[in-house]
Amino acid sequence: MGGGGRGEQEAIVDVGSAAEAIASGEETDTPLHQIESLCMRCGENGITRILLTRIPHFREVVLMAFECANCNERNSEVQFAGVIQPQGCRYQLKVAAGEPKILDRQVVKSDSASIRIPELDFEIPPEAQRGTLSTVEGILLRAINELEALQDERKKVDPETAEALDMFLTKLKSLAAGEGSFTFILDDPAGNSFIENPCAPSADPLLTITFYDRTPEQQASLGFLVDSSSSGNTESSGSEVLPEKSRYVPAGTKREPHGSIGATAGHRAIAQGTSEEVAAALFKYSAPEEVMAFPSTCGACASRCETRMYVTKIPYFQEVIVMASTCDTCGYRNSELKPGGAIPDRGKRITVRIQNAADVCRDVIKSDTASVRVPEVDLELASGTLGGLVTTVEGLLTKIQGNLERVHGFTLGDSIDEGKKNKWQEFNARLNKLLKVEEPWTLIIDDALANSFVAPATELIEDDHQLTFEEYERSWEQNEELGLNDMDTASADAAYDA
Structure with a gap:
């Protein structure tokens, strides 16, 4: 496996190599800093290299790598130089057995992020692993190494716990080797963590991303x-x-x-x-x-x-x-x-044909339950993405464009794959063509709660032939996601009737 074989440290840094790549590029001239620092293993002085840079799929980070020439101790760390995001993020990745490429996905874990595997009832709290840039496999292997570190001493003191831990490690190693299916959940209240989506900008069927408001306890933990x-x-x-x-x-x-x-x-x-x-x-x-x-x-x-x-x-x-x-x-x-008002009985799908500059100025109300699709560029946003918006067609597309760059940062960094960089530059150019309306395109807003709207370009909505509204029956799955299947208003209806 690519990620696990290199290990978590090598996946992040040789910081010197990163510095050379930065120096040879044209994007930045960020210097590499070297300072003497105490080695915690031998007590002698080693060298810590510090580099402020931007990495692919992410944002500004500080890379730090320590090396001691006396005892050969090495360690590395990632700290985030950017701001804490307005919302927390939760990434849920479904890893199928016999799919080693899924284990090779890049993972950016901040200091405040926790990792869970529900199938094993296993959790890595924020303080257990520092901020790292690794892979799914690399994070699992690091957890295995840390759990195995004191097994010999544990067997002497508490044999039963050591035996139970050996059984657990066997299961965890099988997952790291790709021999079982599991769910990898990365939860970061600071919003500074990330799991790679190789299908981007298309939706990844294996990856679910959720943004949420932080609780007061999470606010306090972030300072x-x-x-x-x-x-x-x-x-x-x-x-x-x-x-x-x-x-x-x-x-x-x-x-x-x-x-x-x-x-x-x-x-x-x-x-x-x-x-x-x-x-x-x-x-x-x-x-x-x-x-x-x-x-x-x-x-x-x-x-x-x-x-x-x-x-x-x-x-x-x-x-x-x-x-x-x-x-x-x-x-x-x-x-x-x-x-406002009651929940509609049917969902609504709005289709608007954009043909000229006046069409991108149409007012748009996108609710937080609506999905957005542009077939011409294979762009699709899942329900809930971007939240509720009151904007224009142009503003909606610009918001999507900015959000893709903020979340993924595909054109940033010194080590990004050239093919991916070209792919995203081409996709961004296609979005810009849509904004300039160099050719007609279609905007589709699908809202299961029928709470979205696109303003007509004519006085009477019936005269706008570029705008169509289609009502449809919601599926059981859509009602379940919206919480409507379990909603019981019989007692309230009886009270009103009385």
Whole structure:
């Protein structure tokens, strides 16, 4: 196996080789630093080499490699020079038996990431392995080596535990050798970890990526200042504290009625939540009757902040709820669009044919349950990717383009495969051609909850022949994913009927 044979250290660094590759390229002139540092094995001084660089499929990192000429001790480490991401990430890779190429996939594990294999009830906590650039096989082999390190001493002190551990190591070694199927889960609250997708930009059937909001405990573990009183539901004074996405309005809510301050105040309130695009797009249809503000919790630092909310109706669509939050403590801003009203009985598929520059200026509402597809470039985004957006066709495509570069960084780094680099440069050029509308193309938004919308280019939606809406029955799997199969409203219906 390629990854396991080299081992985890060689997969990361010979930092000197990385420095030579950087120096010979044109992208950066980042210097290689060498400092004397104490060897923890022999007590003599060794050399630590430090290099700030960017690696393929990822972002800025600091590579460090220590070598002692006296006892030949060597070790390496990866630390992240970039920022902590707004959300945590969870990668779930299905590894099939007899598929060695899956074990060779690159894995970037940050200091805050944990690794789990549910089939063995096995977990590698963040503190057990430092930040590394390795492979799936390399990480498993490192875990095996560390578990075997004290087995001889353990057999003398606790034979039963040692015997159970030997049985476990046998199972783990079989997985590392590709002799069994298992699920490899990489969970990083900092959002700075990654598992390679060789099928990119197409979806990988073996890899599932989930982004999530961090809990207060995870915020604290990353070094954020967490307000202890925000973890409960009440303050010491007894006033109510609502979570950021709460839909309820507590006592003391400030109301800014439309008329006394007018739509300008609503526009300003939403714009303060990084939603100028939201306000500009939605205020063309109708101004909010009132903008409500209520206390909330920052999604980045868990400090108290304020969330502004208003309800508006979009023609040919439905009632929607716009929410925006701003944190004065850390500067984090967030805006989101949520549908109002009942859950539709059928899903909706929207197809728009882009033929000229005016078509890329169409307003688009993409809910957080919608998938996006562009058949002409084999581009497909799974349901939930990018979250809910209020933008234009051009803005949606630009957002996709930027997100692909942020998550994967395929054109970055000194050691990237030339074939992959050319592939992604060609794909990026094709996306740019779509933005310039050099030839007609098709945008398909499929939303199982029918909460997405593309604005017509004509006064009457029936006259827009480039835009089609298709309703369909949701499958059992779609209802299960949305949690609708287990939803029981019989008691509520009985209460209303009474």
